[in-house]
Amino acid sequence: MHTILNLLIGPPLPTQRLASERLNKIRALAAFSPDALSSIAYANQEIFLGLAIAGAAGLAYSLPIGLVIVGILVTVAISYAQTLPAYPTGGGSYTVASANLGRRIGLLAASCLLIDYVLTAAVSLTAGVAAIASAFPALWPYRVVLSLAFLVLITLANLRGLRESGTLMAIPVYFFLGSYLLMLAVGLVKALLGSPESFSATAPTPTEPLTAWLVLHALAAGCTALTGIEAISNGVPAFRPPEAKNAVRTLLVMALLMGTLFLGSIGLTQYFAVVAKADETILSALVRRVLGTNILYVMVQVATLLILVVAANTSFAGFPRVASLLAQDGYAPRQLSFLGDRLVFSNGMVLLAGLTGLLIVVFGGDTHALIPLFAVGVFLAFTLSQTGMVVHWLRVRGPLWGLKATINGVGALATTITLGVVLISKFMAGAWVVVLLIPLLLLAFYTVKQHYQEVARQLTLRGATPETAAEPLRSPRIVLPVSGVHRGIVEALRYARSISDQVTAVYVEINPGDADRVRQQWEKWGQGVPLVVVPSPYRSIAGPLLEYLDRLDAESGDGQFASILLPEFVPARWWQHLLHNQTAWLLKLELLYRRRRFGKVRAIIDIPWYLRE
């Protein structure tokens, strides 16, 4: 077990290793941009799918929609550029909203973030698999399994404590950037040499009329192009000094690249009137149109897959971090804040992987089905963060505070409007799930918090004195259930006698007459301890035994409950567990259930018997 774990996730790391090296801008861009840059893979696809149902007339709206989205992108980027110097130690939505809008709004932001991280992982993985399955259509039916395989891969890598932010991760990012910029350049040259083509020759027959509603729909789905732009806001401390300045520059370069890739690809798609088949993405169709179906095309698809896998990987940093912040504040199960022996929040990672896998399976590995859930959380978090920044400037003031507040205000307004559009146009298609999930998560946060507070109240020693609380106990009565007379029982009996002189053995008799043989052998091996036989007409072991214990407690009259001693086999191999100890397990379960119901806090003593072979 341990050996296998070590092989898969490597040896433990000491706490000192936490302090990590600083990143230069080249490496930082690679570390923080995958999610943002890779968004074009699904955003373009969504715009295409949204417009194609209105045929050629619909697809003609691709570029205008692209321009609107780039407008929002510029607003959000400038808005976030102000967050970085203001929160140099990490300015995620949870932090900024908590600090400026209060605990409640902070938790609201946290719930959005948790949902977003899961969706980022699911959407990126399925979109990455769609990219590679476009190149190899034979893979198309296996998209769920392939997405899960990549999920397992990055989960293991992260449990190993993957931290190669600047080196291993940089290769796919620059490979992607290089191949797409090259593709766009080739496309531009071809476009200048040729002349624009018309969707009327290529587009599918429209199945729905072109309405404002339909265009709004496509716009809302296309806004997923903006996801990931906030990643840097948490990462300022990772930059070389001057941290904030370098971070802002990196953010602006990233936004510029995002805009270029997005607008370039959507422009070329419209210029060449590219249309995708059912088992191909629109980006794949574009690349095929520009470069031809050859090794270069396959390279671009591989690059798309790789950057999307790296993008999914960013969730493995973000989700456990937010979950651990919540856990430290008592709003999430405590174990989410434990730093594992590989210096990562392993529990959070496993939780993220489980939820992501569930989403992939439930939505059949289909990016398009997941997208309606995606944008709501993203834009709500954006809005809360930007609104928090407005409050921040009003509170902190400082030079040019009026201008800064206005910029963030415009950002908040833009993301609020986008949120509204997304919410209305995608509500029925799946956004309702998130609208339902957010209050449920908030309820969970508060319930957990309340429970921990209640437990603390029950455990406090305030007001008690050692004289009353720590008064010595009498040595406990011990009850030893025996199934027969063998070495394991003899050992257990020796232990019981070493800790108490009030030991009773109990035999539960299922078939009348079975007890006689046990009684006989007990004469010889019972070490003088009395044996009580309890009949069981309903063939249950636990019931009669627990009744006997209750009787014993009542008769003793000293208010103490008898302890139960359970001999337990410890097999030499894991599968042998299936062949032993069922009665012991069932008894423990019953005892747990009982004591929960009647408040009988009874000690359970496990005496292991070690099996060889």
Added chain:
Amino acid sequence: MHTILNLLIGPPLPTQRLASERLNKIRALAAFSPDALSSIAYANQEIFLGLAIAGAAGLAYSLPIGLVIVGILVTVAISYAQTLPAYPTGGGSYTVASANLGRRIGLLAASCLLIDYVLTAAVSLTAGVAAIASAFPALWPYRVVLSLAFLVLITLANLRGLRESGTLMAIPVYFFLGSYLLMLAVGLVKALLGSPESFSATAPTPTEPLTAWLVLHALAAGCTALTGIEAISNGVPAFRPPEAKNAVRTLLVMALLMGTLFLGSIGLTQYFAVVAKADETILSALVRRVLGTNILYVMVQVATLLILVVAANTSFAGFPRVASLLAQDGYAPRQLSFLGDRLVFSNGMVLLAGLTGLLIVVFGGDTHALIPLFAVGVFLAFTLSQTGMVVHWLRVRGPLWGLKATINGVGALATTITLGVVLISKFMAGAWVVVLLIPLLLLAFYTVKQHYQEVARQLTLRGATPETAAEPLRSPRIVLPVSGVHRGIVEALRYARSISDQVTAVYVEINPGDADRVRQQWEKWGQGVPLVVVPSPYRSIAGPLLEYLDRLDAESGDGQFASILLPEFVPARWWQHLLHNQTAWLLKLELLYRRRRFGKVRAIIDIPWYLRE
């Protein structure tokens, strides 16, 4: 928990209720025939699917194949009619093969039976759902979920101790018989009034040439019509006296009905040249052709569904019985032989339900995909049983033993040939799974047996004396891990001091400096027990604690291992378990793992702390 269980599966039953009432022939037919009679639902379908790929020319072989299968049916039925008087207390394949061919062959038969019961349940349920989905095509995409729903239903009914062999179960059986015989009669009249039609007008275009191989394939698949014929062989004691005679008569009536239904339906299908669409079974198409698409047709489909559900239900009697026989003989985990408090082998039922559910999911609820796995086990069990009977007659002799041996010999030969045909023609399509599974099951049987024998050897007190084996122990050293100072710890400490005067508290310090506060509070609340602080640079609780325990054991030098006392929270609600005790669980897991590895048999004492709310 208990309350919900009781609601779902009813109150416990005392052991006396085991003696069950005897069945008259009407009720007995209903009890033992569902599996056999319902076989036509999938056998006909398989023959149709197997021949349709060769178009009209292929489908013309339906009736000849049907005749061959009825020939085998007659042989097997007569052969089994001899088993009933010879093994009046139950003559399943496992019993007959064990008694006459030795333990090994008996286990081989048992492995076939276990596989068959699972497949009967899976095939019957999916075929039943296919019947109803043929009538309501909107249900077609939900076949997996529907099959699972029916599986859950019959599992719960069986866990409740469903024993209504003759009353509740008889209704679907006679409803099915009545509606099918009616349908066949109407079809016969219509056939006599009309004239035969030709498949050439209706059959799909052939996709494969008509070869002997293709016909053999369809024949092999159609042989699943014979499944279930052996059911009575285990049930002789349930008949009214004279038991064997009544059982034989019921068997022959059943075989007659099987033959009539099978040949009648296949004959009419060929006469009317009926062909089925992709989302409809051939039987459904036949009924529709004969009765028209009306309420009568829906009734027949409902009858088909019901009898198939009842057929699946027979596995819930058979599988747990065989499993419990194996468990009693030590070849399967012992808990499979425990009679639950509803007087049924609950564990076996749950195992069967789990395996059946798995098959349904893995094979996408598609009967046709499951069939290749089905026939191998069935015909191997037939062959072993009939061969066993030949040996039985050679051994026992008695009147007419030569004739009897010959009859069973012919039966064995017929089933062996069929087995060969099935094995060869269906090997690639899925039969290989069973061919692989049978030796694996045998290996499992022997491994389990060997383990239980080994354990018995290790536990025996033979040769030991009470003086040496039961020598008194010194009172144990107790180690109490503390995470902080609170009421739970104070209580645990009181208990520890009541059973030993060598108690040590241990605090594992993850963040350097944390121990100071604990040390301070311990001064006041530690009841004079020493507190040891162990640093943990790798943030693990278990590692340093276990090292400390090892050190303590080594220093003491008396060969006894220290006991560990773990305070454990018992929350008031189930979900609160997620918020507590992770460290205690991990510690127990580590201790289990450790003691397995190093043989350190260390007692673990759980001290519950009962949380209110």
